[in-house]
Amino acid sequence: MTLLDVAQEAGVSRSTASRVLSGATSISADARDRVEAAAARLGYRPNRAAQSLRTRRTRLVGLVLNNLVNASFHAIAEVLQQRLDDRGYQVILCVTGADEDREARYLEMLAEHQVDGVVVIGTGRNVALLERIVDEGIPVLSLIRCAPEAPGEAVLADDSDGAYLATEHLLDAGHRRIGYIGGPLEANSGRERFHGYAAALTSAGLQVVDDLVVRGPFLESFGEKALAALLDRDDAPTALYVANHEAAFGVLPELRERGVSVPDDVSLICHEDVSWFRYWQPAITVIDNGATELAELAANRVLAAIERGPGGTQSGRAMRVGARLVQRASVARPRA
Template sequence: MSAAGIPVVNLMRTPDGAPGDSVMAGDREGAELAAQHLLGLGHRRIAFIGGPPSVDSGRDRYVGFAAALTAAGLEPDPTLCARGPYTVPFGAEAVMRVMAADDPPTALYSANHEATFGALGALVQLGVRVPEQLSLVCHEEAPWFPYWHPPITVVDNGARDLGELAAEQLLRRIDSRPDNGDPGPEGVGRLIRVGSRLEVRSSTTAPRRPG
């Protein structure tokens, strides 16, 4: 598309050397906020479910999560970390796996909405009470999260802002094209990040047992 002179804006993903501007979420920042919130409540056994390291968001959210634990003098426990495809079945299987650990977690950070949809069903199936038995933070807001029982604490990655900014950048690129009938390929553009925000609700509380 770029070679054909079609303006390009990358949204949420930015392959190396990709032409055009890239509009990205503050994934590392958001993951740090989630982990810091749980650590601040007293949790030390914190599970992580996220995407693969080959994808920007999967890599950056794990890096942010691990950085927050390291700053608190901890390290991610491999038995409590599950990274895999962005699918509902993976989220369900990952919850079954981490909750079956010899020393199960007192908190869970589910780092993408596809995994979250599977994780919520698995927690119900297991009869895990949130937040009494397990505090839960999910990444990416959903319209029904405030109405779940209990309402879910989320990292809001500003999806609306991301979409609007990407559209604005694309329109700007279209308007600035030379009208000479032979626009050249786009060069690598700017990297623009939209900050994340933690929305604390009732799905997180201090652990009822030592974390």
């Protein structure tokens, strides 16, 4: 079956049938329904390879991310896929496990398939490869995490402000020994969240105590080890700010395993929300980084970059989505 067969079956022109089946949005609902129904009846499948040769578009977008443990990444993948699908694009999901070599292989694969764009929540250690992809005319968007020299636009959360709000809330509750569990400084989220934590302490006239700061990879196993390092101290903190979302999945079970009562023994704030945090006992106070808003903005920006065409990448431009404190039951005043 050919495109002309579909057009004749639907009673529309060949160009209208082509536009419907290529994902164009400026088509009447009636024409779209007739074309889609005709294509289904005839068993028509578009020749995507031929279309990409004609249009220089593959209608594919790569999404490269470290893991699917992070609840924000889950939300972002879902929203981004839906938004791009609405515009006629398919998403190729690549989960790297935060391994820079695997990330590089996925990026190479996406470039070889001549995707129309790439969204990266990455390791920050493949900047040269990203630059080469941009030079080949494929727009790149960094999301949530971005190396300072990375090409293309970036959509980031306001991590510094979020960390400040978390630490300030604990200070306002009377805590002075606040433990910090966060990501590595090479990641912008790790740097900025630590900066917000330190800035809040400084504003309160306090200094950062190095022994209360534990940094590590974006893994739940790190959360278990970091919690042990802090709570096994003679002068253990009275409050914890868990700024590494993946680490929170190690911290919470370990607190329960140790019989540590929250917030009676230690107050707790986690960065980035997940639906079951509100049902944990007690419900966990969080910094919500606006995952849905981040995904919506990322979809808008990568689609705009694709529409600008080759050479339309706007490097160095970063947009931020604000963070907010969601108060629940995991923070209380320290015991006297």
